[in-house]
Amino acid sequence: DIQMTQSPSSLSASVGDRVTITCRASQSIGSYLNWYQQKPGKAPKLLIYAASSLQSGVPSTFSGSGSGTDFTLTITSLQPEDFATYYCQQSYNTPRTFGQGTKVEIK
Amino acid sequence: EVQVVESGGGLVKPGGSLRLSCAASGFIFSNAWMSWVRQAPGKGLEWVGRIKSTNEGGTTDYAAPVKGRFTVSRDDSKNTLYLQMNSLKTDDTAVYYCTTDLYLGGWYSRYWGQGTLVTVSS
Numbered sequence: 717d718i719q720m721t722q723s724p725s726s727l728s729a730s731v732g733d734r735v736t737i738t739c740r741a742s743q744s745i746g747s748y749l750n751w752y753q754q755k756p757g758k759a760p761k762l763l764i765y766a767a768s769s770l771q772s773g774v775p776s777t778f779s780g781s782g783s784g785t786d787f788t789l790t791i792t793s794l795q796p797e798d799f800a801t802y803y804c805q806q807s808y809n810t811p812r813t814f815g816q817g818t819k820v821e822i823k
Numbered sequence: 824e825v826q827v828v829e830s831g832g833g834l835v836k837p838g839g840s841l842r843l844s845c846a847a848s849g850f851i852f853s854n855a856w857m858s859w860v861r862q863a864p865g866k867g868l869e870w871v872g873r874i875k876s877t878n879e880g881g882t883t884d885y886a887a888p889v890k891g892r893f894t895v896s897r898d899d900s901k902n903t904l905y906l907q908m909n910s911l912k913t914d915d916t917a918v919y920y921c922t923t924d925l926y927l928g929g930w931y932s933r934y935w936g937q938g939t940l941v942t943v944s945s
Binding site: 717747748749750752754759760761762765766767769771803805807808810811812813814815816817 | 858860867868869870873884885886887920927928929930931932933935936937938
């Protein structure tokens with residue numbers, strides 16, 4: 717199985733900050749990488765698919781980049797509603813493994 | 824509007840069985856690939872299994888921890904996805920989400936249900 721490792725596991729940031737979350741795959745997965753946002757008690761929400769494609773309706777403050785084994789989710793200006801946990805997921809093959817999550821908290 | 828609504832969760836003893844359902848609407852269910860994802864209390868997301876559309880063979884894939892115990896199936900006439908869970912373990916305690924998978928440059932879970940809680944405990 718492909719292992720997905722996110723860093724950091726958690727971070728504290730302020731409204732307006734630029735935030736970067738990294739996801740590393742244990743083998744090359746091309747651009748088969750998705751990002752999801754999850755708020756407490758809610759289902760995950762798709763943000764980015766195919767490494768860099770922004771899901772319709774998601775603010776343009778979110779962006780994804782990378783290919784191969786190293787990927788990044790960037791939030792250019794953190795908003796109050798962005799405080800949540802973020803997960804990467806590979807869709808190169810099954811099982812479609814997730815990273816362990818990155819919790820973004822208010823500083 | 825696309826909707827997927829899970830049901831069937833509850834409390835079950837270790838070694839027991841449970842069947843979850845996911846009622847889908849707002850899209851052509853028979854053409855859809857569908858997945859189950861779970862989340863143990865306070866933990867991250869774990870992909871459980873997937874079923875292809877019937878016209879693509881309806882084949883299934885599973886994560887190692889559930890392979891041989893869980894079965895994903897579908898009834899296109901009822902627009903419903905199922906997860907049959909047998910030989911349940913305490914580690915299977917989780918919220919189980921049904922997702923609709925789409926492909927555009929890669930597969931992704933576009934629509935998610937609200938989840939149904941399965942508790943395995945004696």
